[in-house]
Amino acid sequence: xxxxxxxxxxxxxxxxxxxxxxxxxxxxxxxxxxxxxxxxxxxxxxxxxxxxxxxxxxxxxxxxxxxxxxxxxxxxxxxxxxxxxxxxxxxxxxxxxxxxxxxxxxxxxxxxxxxxxxxxxxxxxxxxxxxxxxxxxxxxxxxxxxxxxxxxxxxxxxxxxxxxxxxxxxxxxxxxxxxxxxxxxxxxxxxxxxxxxxxxxxxxxxxxxxxxxxxxxxxxxxxxxxxxxxxxxxxxxxxxxxxxxxxxxxxxxxxxxxxxxxxxxxxxxxxxxxxxxxxxxxxxxxxxxxxxxxxxxxxxxxxxxxxxxxxxxxxxxxxxxxxxxxxxxxxx
Numbered sequence: 269x270x271x272x273x274x275x276x277x278x279x280x281x282x283x284x285x286x287x288x289x290x291x292x293x294x295x296x297x298x299x300x301x302x303x304x305x306x307x308x309x310x311x312x313x314x315x316x317x318x319x320x321x322x323x324x325x326x327x328x329x330x331x332x333x334x335x336x337x338x339x340x341x342x343x344x345x346x347x348x349x350x351x352x353x354x355x356x357x358x359x360x361x362x363x364x365x366x367x368x369x370x371x372x373x374x375x376x377x378x379x380x381x382x383x384x385x386x387x388x389x390x391x392x393x394x395x396x397x398x399x400x401x402x403x404x405x406x407x408x409x410x411x412x413x414x415x416x417x418x419x420x421x422x423x424x425x426x427x428x429x430x431x432x433x434x435x436x437x438x439x440x441x442x443x444x445x446x447x448x449x450x451x452x453x454x455x456x457x458x459x460x461x462x463x464x465x466x467x468x469x470x471x472x473x474x475x476x477x478x479x480x481x482x483x484x485x486x487x488x489x490x491x492x493x494x495x496x497x498x499x500x501x502x503x504x505x506x507x508x509x510x511x512x513x514x515x516x517x518x519x520x521x522x523x524x525x526x527x528x529x530x531x532x533x534x535x536x537x538x539x540x541x542x543x544x545x546x547x548x549x550x551x552x553x554x555x556x557x558x559x560x561x562x563x564x565x566x567x568x569x570x571x572x573x574x575x576x577x578x579x580x581x582x583x584x585x586x587x588x589x590x591x592x593x594x595x596x597x598x599x600x
Contacts, residue, residue: 273307277323282495283535286322294338299523303516313351328363345369353382374400396425403432406583426456434464435550460487464547468500491528498537549573551582558590
């Protein structure tokens with residue numbers, strides 16, 4: 269079985285800092301529900317000041333109040349939020365909800381034990397829990413094995429293969445797929461890919477073949493909206509992998525026209541050679557963003573990425589390191 273999760277209001281929040289506006293949030297949530305999608309991710313649960321026009325929520329109760337006030341119908345627990353244990357207090361999830369069905373927990377490897385704690389609390393309050401390990405392409409073999417062991421112990425509803433840096437290709441993904449084959453069969457396998465190398469659809473087709481007879485969740489966003497270069501487009505997922513929802517594809521097209529196309533004219537996401545290089549080198553895309561803003565030549569950027577990898581700086585972004593390279597290469 270293949271399910272589709274739309275994360276426009278969550279991953280897309282990286283583009284506009286979550287400022288979609290309450291009317292756009294309502295239109296997108298209702299439209300995506302009406303499209304027949306299985307999950308609609310409405311934003312981040314994160315320590316912050318609440319703003320009804322922004323898809324960041326300090327507590328589940330605040331999220332509930334906002335969504336219930338919008339009069340959205342038909343959700344039937346389809347709505348999800350994402351959190352990171354290092355960015356929100358655990359007290360924020362100690363609340364039951366008639367609206368929120370699932371919580372996705374994103375985390376770096378060093379926060380695995382915290383993710384387990386958050387998962388236990390979330391399930392105690394009635395939520396389905398999904399794990400989203402960040403930067404899976406930088407896990408060592410031992411770390412990957414430890415992650416899989418923890419997943420099988422915790423038994424979340426699902427766990428995603430998250431290609432944070434857009435570095436996976438159909439030629440280099442086999443080892444990671446093979447590791448995830450050890451995940452218990454009752455746990456769904458999620459796929460969250462970015463479009464650095466324009467291989468997301470090919471990777472999805474390969475994963476569906478590799479994990480045949482498994483339940484799979486595909487992440488996408490309307491028009492591919494997400495932190496540059498963006499995600500696989502929800503409309504492509506529906507047209508390729510969900511025959512039942514294809515009859516509702518027109519609703520997603522309307523959402524592109526009404527909500528996302530105007531944002532695309534204002535903000536930037538989509539393929540660029542700078543993010544292609546960050547994907548090839550498997551380095552944090554913030555480095556691509558930093559040097560893109562500085563107007564660096566692609567050949568210089570390639571030299572910088574080469575040095576980042578050589579010095580093991582690529583897995584986390586450091587403004588200090590980026591500035592150091594900027595100062596070093598500015599006159600080239």
